[in-house]
Amino acid sequence: MIIEIPDVWDDVAASHRKYLRSTIPKSLQKYRKHLVMGPQSRVVHDVRRYLRKHLRAIIEGDASKCIELAEGFDQLVGATCPERKSILRFLEKAFDYKKFRDKKAGWGAYALCDKARYSVCPYCHLLPTKTVTRNDEEAGYRPQLDHVLSQVKYPFLALSLGNIVPVCGQCNGPQMKFMKDFLNPVHLHPLKDAAVVRFSLKPAGKNSWTESLWAMREKMHCYEIDIDTAGDSAASQSASTFQLRTRYDDYLHDAYRIAKFAAGGRSAFSESVLATTNLHITLEDELGFPHTGDSYKHVPQGRMRRDVYFSQLMRSFGASPTAP
Ligand SMILES: [Zn+2]
DSSP: OOOOOTTTTTTTHHHHHHHHHHHHHHHHHHHGGGSOOSTTOHHHHHHHHHHHHHHHHHHHOOHHHHHHHHHHHHHHSOTTOTTHHHHHHHHHHHSOHHHHHHOOSSSSHHHHHHTOSOOBOTTTSSSBOOOBOOOSSOOOBOOEEEESSOTTTOGGGTTOGGGEEEEOTTTTSTTSSTTOOTBTTBOOOTTTSOOOOEEEEEESTTOOOOHHHHTTOSOGGGEEEEEEOTTOHHHHHHHHHTTHHHHHHTTHHHHHHHHHHHHHOHHHHHHHHHHHHOOOOOHHHHHSSOSSTTGGGGSTTHHHHHHHHHHHHIIIIISOTTOO
């Protein structure tokens, strides 16, 4: 995970909860006959009680609460529980994610994604997650929605906003996130954790820093992008699951260009270009977004560009070459 997006659904949370309040209780009632009751079905009784007790929290959908609810459910319905299959089937029907996912008119996944505050995948921060609604000329498209906690294992959290993240198809694909959930091993959660990953350039391979590498005087292939997970095991899991080191290799050119820009000193560079071409190139032009605030979150690779720029500024103007 490269960026945290705890406020991604803030503009739609009220509408979504209203939809859940108007559909889930009726749905639970409608499908309750699918659960077999009997003297041997103590667990079914407990699941019903669990749902009654926590329905409000499921609808509220706070990300941390969803994790607590999943852990509570695991204690209630173990992997070897004989009724597990029928309970999961019942929950899948009652919390009908497929219906919500495929709905193109009214309240559904398209309407939800259309109001998301971010349009770049938080897991890789490389690919856009924009939504285009259907119109007369185009069919429209939306990002995939990842269930941080698997909807197969926890179908009652399939519609909770704290468990749904708009992501790119590559991150959500079978080689990466797919059906995994982030409880075990624990990964960074874009809706509740801080993004601790930091980017910078480092000497390629096993090479060490030299004065000229430090000053960005060497060619691009002498460098590689370093992704520092700050000793955080969840961040390290995320980097591994989403294959970030390999995927960011393809963006070395951008990192190298921005580090050189930082090493050259912004004003000197801008002034020389201005003098010869009458073009005023700003830091915002180079980065693709203003360097202050959260603007970097809204541009693919924004985090990497920002981190590389500031880490090189520190190297060139704020720290000695012996202290990388
Ligand atoms: Zn992605």
